[in-house]
Amino acid sequence: MSGPQALAEQAGILRTTMGAAFPGERAVFRGHDLHRELKDMDWLSLCAFGIFGRPVPPEQIELITSAFVYSSYPNARLWNNRVAALAGTTRSTPNLAISAAQAISEATIYGRGNEFRALDFFCGLRGRPGARLAFDRRAQVSVYVSWA
Structure with a gap:
């Protein structure tokens, strides 16, 4: 069925x-x-x-x-600890605060690596037969690298 x-x-x-x-x-x-x-x-x-x-x-x-x-490490300079502290100031549950901090620690956007993977994908796509990109971002990759 x-x-x-x-x-x-x-x-x-x-x-x-x-x-x-x-x-x-x-x-x-x-x-x-x-x-x-x-x-x-x-x-x-x-x-x-x-x-x-x-x-x-x-x-x-x-x-x-x-x-x-x-x-x-209860260090406020660590981004995930700031997320947990923010959740604590909003009277959230401890479980939700820790879960949010853990989620941001393991997120792909943490550390800004997703931009490099996206740029690598598009730059690699441009070299394939029949592929066409609207913009050429290869020149800007060095700018992104210098910001990291």
């Missing part, structure tokens, strides 16, 4: 082996009751349990926590 009817039959259904939520009753995560069996896990242990599918020894959790602490 295909078409709109097949889509309509699947609407609102999410099949997963990770777990399910039963509003007002319970939440199941990897076969365990989240609020009864996993309630004593800290946040990182629960995340690791979700990733690995088994409890992670406390020594390994401590190592991961140390790596996060030692590589987290």
Whole structure:
């Protein structure tokens, strides 16, 4: 079966082996009751349990926590820290602030590399048979490089 009817039959259904939520009753995560069996896990242990599918020894959790602490610099000169601080001043949730900072840290526009890839693409396209560009930006590439 295909078409709109097949889509309509699947609407609102999410099949997963990770777990399910039963509003007002319970939440199941990897076969365990989240609020009864996993309630004593800290946040990182629960995340690791979700990733690995088994409890992670406390020594390994401590190592991961140390790596996060030692590589987290509360320096306002770092752009992602400014994003997190801005979210904090707007009374956003901590999770949203950290997520926004993480997203900007991993974005392709961070570090301005996307312009160079675009210019490289268009300059390379110009050399192909039958290709024609409206502008010749090769002369301006050195200007962009000097700004970086």
